[in-house]
Amino acid sequence: MTSEKPPVRSDRSPWNWLLLLPIAVPLLPFLYNADEPRLLGFPLFYWLQLAFILLGVVSTTLVYRMTR
Amino acid sequence: MSEHIVEIVIFTALFVLVSAMGFVAARWRRPADLASLNEWGLGGRNFGSWITWFLVGGDLYTAYTFVAVPALLFGAGATGFFAVPYTVIVYPLVFLVLIRLWSVSHVHSLVTPADFVRVRFGSPTLALLVAITGIVATMPYIALQLVGIEAVLTTMGVQGAGFLSDLPLIIAFVILAAYTYQSGLRAPALIAFVKDVLIYIVILVAVIYIPARLGGWDVIFGRAQEKFAASPAPGDGILLNAGNQLNYITLALGSALALFLYPHSITGVLAAKNRNVIKRNMSALPAYSLLLGLIALLGYMAIAAGVKPSVGENGKPLTNTVVPNLFDAVFPDWFAGVAFAAVGIGALVPAAIMSIAAANLFTRNIYREYLNKDATDAQEANVSKITSLVVKVGAVLFILLIDPQFSIDLQLIGGVIILQTLPSVAIGLFTRWFHKAGLIAGWVAGMGTGMVLLYNISNPAIDHAHFGGSAFPLEKLGLDTKMTIYAGFLAIIVNLVVAVLGTWLARALKVPDGPDGTRPDHYTADEGDPRIKDLDLSGST
Numbered sequence: 001m002t003s004e005k006p007p008v009r010s011d012r013s014p015w016n017w018l019l020l021l022p023i024a025v026p027l028l029p030f031l032y033n034a035d036e037p038r039l040l041g042f043p044l045f046y047w048l049q050l051a052f053i054l055l056g057v058v059s060t061t062l063v064y065r066m067t068r
Numbered sequence: 069m070s071e072h073i074v075e076i077v078i079f080t081a082l083f084v085l086v087s088a089m090g091f092v093a094a095r096w097r098r099p100a101d102l103a104s105l106n107e108w109g110l111g112g113r114n115f116g117s118w119i120t121w122f123l124v125g126g127d128l129y130t131a132y133t134f135v136a137v138p139a140l141l142f143g144a145g146a147t148g149f150f151a152v153p154y155t156v157i158v159y160p161l162v163f164l165v166l167i168r169l170w171s172v173s174h175v176h177s178l179v180t181p182a183d184f185v186r187v188r189f190g191s192p193t194l195a196l197l198v199a200i201t202g203i204v205a206t207m208p209y210i211a212l213q214l215v216g217i218e219a220v221l222t223t224m225g226v227q228g229a230g231f232l233s234d235l236p237l238i239i240a241f242v243i244l245a246a247y248t249y250q251s252g253l254r255a256p257a258l259i260a261f262v263k264d265v266l267i268y269i270v271i272l273v274a275v276i277y278i279p280a281r282l283g284g285w286d287v288i289f290g291r292a293q294e295k296f297a298a299s300p301a302p303g304d305g306i307l308l309n310a311g312n313q314l315n316y317i318t319l320a321l322g323s324a325l326a327l328f329l330y331p332h333s334i335t336g337v338l339a340a341k342n343r344n345v346i347k348r349n350m351s352a353l354p355a356y357s358l359l360l361g362l363i364a365l366l367g368y369m370a371i372a373a374g375v376k377p378s379v380g381e382n383g384k385p386l387t388n389t390v391v392p393n394l395f396d397a398v399f400p401d402w403f404a405g406v407a408f409a410a411v412g413i414g415a416l417v418p419a420a421i422m423s424i425a426a427a428n429l430f431t432r433n434i435y436r437e438y439l440n441k442d443a444t445d446a447q448e449a450n451v452s453k454i455t456s457l458v459v460k461v462g463a464v465l466f467i468l469l470i471d472p473q474f475s476i477d478l479q480l481i482g483g484v485i486i487l488q489t490l491p492s493v494a495i496g497l498f499t500r501w502f503h504k505a506g507l508i509a510g511w512v513a514g515m516g517t518g519m520v521l522l523y524n525i526s527n528p529a530i531d532h533a534h535f536g537g538s539a540f541p542l543e544k545l546g547l548d549t550k551m552t553i554y555a556g557f558l559a560i561i562v563n564l565v566v567a568v569l570g571t572w573l574a575r576a577l578k579v580p581d582g583p584d585g586t587r588p589d590h591y592t593a594d595e596g597d598p599r600i601k602d603l604d605l606s607g608s609t
Contacts, residue, residue, distance in 0.1 A: 009589075009592040009593075009594070010592060011164055011167065011168070011591075011592060016164060019160040019161075019163055019164070020160075021160075022156060022157060022159075022160045023157045023160050023161055026152075026153035026156045026157050026320065027153065027157065027317045027320065027321060028317075029308055029313045029316060029317060033307055033308045033313065034307070035306075035307060038286075040285060041284055041285030041286040041288075041289065042285055042289070043289055043306060043307070045146060045149070045306070045307055045308075046149070046289075046361075046365070049149065049152045049153060049156075049361070050152065050358065050361045052152075052153065052156045053152070053156050053354045053357050053358050053361070055156075056156045056157070056159055056160060056354050056357075057351050057354050059160055060159055060160055060163055060347075060350045060351040061351040063160075063163065064344075064347045064348065064350070064351060068344070
């Protein structure tokens, strides 16, 4: 073989475990299935699940930055 | 009709603008030659972070989603909000999966998920099953985009009996078919900019302006609560109850697992330039989830505003017209026109990508595999272009000739069946442990289970004794409970168990397995790394 081999890469990283957090948390209804406390008139059920979007963004961004 | 004239003019003007962009798209980022699937079907595999964000966002969050999800909240309340956890968990879930899919597709010049299965498991049969599953799951989804446009047209008063009333819909789809034929994936990629900008503006205005008009979010949630308290249905309310929590989370998880198995999602991902574009988008796409969450709440705003859905030709309420009717009721005419255009154009982007994805599946995994083994790039592109036309004609006929409810039912089934490709496509990206015979057996078992479960779900609200939804009551399995579970979730469990047992059995009986055409380093390759064609060349010198 005269052609040079591409460098060996790996997707393995301990940071990847962080991805489990935003997968698991939204699947636990006891955390958010309630009316109180309300935020700006939103029942907990709605504002907390919308807040989980932020959790997802922070987790995936961190994993991307740390494994780049 | 005259009271809607301003809306219709603005809707038409924006529609014409976007159509012109669709045709111009063929010249955008102009390649030397459009006559290959790499160019026509994947936009040259060269889209950066921004274009991918608009394209995949426009692809996944469809017009139908934007009218159907709020309609769910309008009708049943909290259960419809599953769309939010669904679109939160999907990105971390597929983060590591999609970059491997992108890499192996880059190295082997793969275009469809079935292409991957073909090279990974060396089984044309398994690849064919994956391709057919993809086509069958996608077809009703394209038809549903028309339901989105139709909901808007109906609200603007463009309805009635006969051919003339269907004409706007037909014209819209003929134009769409023409520019997709000409420009391929570049057309929806370019249109997606306009669509998404319009949608973001409309929704931002809606969530600020409408609550202010109605007296605040307290009032909106309060009136929704009153409506559900007064209704006799047991499962509704602004919170979940003991019976539907399991369904809520299994539906969110099952839908998340299914989303990136859809061929059109994969088309959007494979058009990305490199792995970092995909990784960045996993953090950026949730912006659309926030948008979807706010759109979902339009259902409650409609309740609070006292909006009623339009009534169809058969005298039944068309629940999907709730959001357009809300816009019509609260916005000034000109802005309602902008909002309707956002929904209408929102249907064109996914419809174009879906028809391209379905056409690619046919071309690569049926035409090339069984009809013309030595197809050239140009022949492939040609077959795909023509198939994309056929697919769209089929979708239009489907909506015009058959009750749209049938498309909705089929799309529901589509989610369950596309999930059955999870073991071969998604798990196959990580391990070659499964035997092709085990995977085929698992697919058959999962499909069978899914169909039986869906058949046994009734829904009196839409007069369905069978195929009435995806929430399967566990008491039908003899369990003493009121809980329901997502049918697709049970089906994929059966699929996996059978695939494992089948693999053991096939190994024990020494059934020959297919060859694996991939190497471990193919799954981590990135932009600039050699493709198989290049490797062949360098090997021969």
